[in-house]
Amino acid sequence: MKLIGMLDSPYVRRVAISLKAMGFSFEHQQLSVFNDIEKMQAVNPLMKAPSLITDEGTLLIDSTLILEYLYRKCSADCSLFPKDLEQFTKSQYLIGIALTLCDKAVQLFMEYNRRPPEKFYQEWADRIDEQLQTGLELLDHHVIVNDAGYVIAERVMQADITIAVAIKYIEKKLPDLYKNHVSNKLKTFSTKMEALPFFQEYMF
Ligand SMILES: N[C@@H](CCC(=O)N[C@@H](CS)C(=O)NCC(=O)O)C(=O)O
Secondary structure: OEEEOOOOOHHHHHHHHHHHHOOOOOEEEOOOOOOOHHHHHHHOOOOOOOEEEOOOOOEEEOHHHHHHHHHHHOOHHHOOOOOOHHHHHHHHHHHHHHHHHHHHHHHHHHHHHOOOHHHOOHHHHHHHHHHHHHHHHHHHHHOOOOOOOOOOOOOOOHHHHHHHHHHHHHHHHOHHHHHHHOOHHHHHHHHHHHOOHHHHHOOO
16 A cells, blocks of 8 residues: 655544554655645646555545545454444544544645735634634543543544644644644643654654
8 A cells, every 4th residue: 555645734644643553554655735746646636635545556535535445454453443332423523623623724724824915815714713713622621531541442543643633733833823722631642642653653
């Protein structure tokens, strides 16, 4: 398998870290969707990251769809989702908040850094900012870390990974939001996750 995309993308990171946590061996090619256009188009004409090329040569797009494929491919024990329905629902809830934070943080970063200043869309930026603050409040309220240091089980699961990559993206790309609206609880959780070998190997 081959994973294509830069590690400054929270979506690429969640796939890379998950592949590692699930014990898959894979090749990783760091191509930028903005700076390596031709090479990226050759891999994926839609120029999206993450892109995963399966061993059979099929192109898979979208981190969530790629992860679904990986769960089907791996043995039951390596799943990063809980079997119990109540725990699974909790996990999906947390992942939903974390993915929304990723989407909104990427949008806000783009608004500030890619859009020409004269076309800056203040109402849109304000709306995103509010969504980010609400998402961070929700996450702070619902993240309850267990004795093992995780939110769902006694080992790292998909919810831990997606929450941690979202917080790291905010820390790196939206430092003011990180400083003012990411709680100490979430900062501590992020630091602990980022110290794990899976995360260290695929650092932002
Ligand atoms: N929902 C997608 C989002 C992926 C995404 O938007 N990736 C960005 C890089 S962080 C990208 O491909 N941007 C280029 C574009 O949208 O044209 C996922 O989970 O993979």
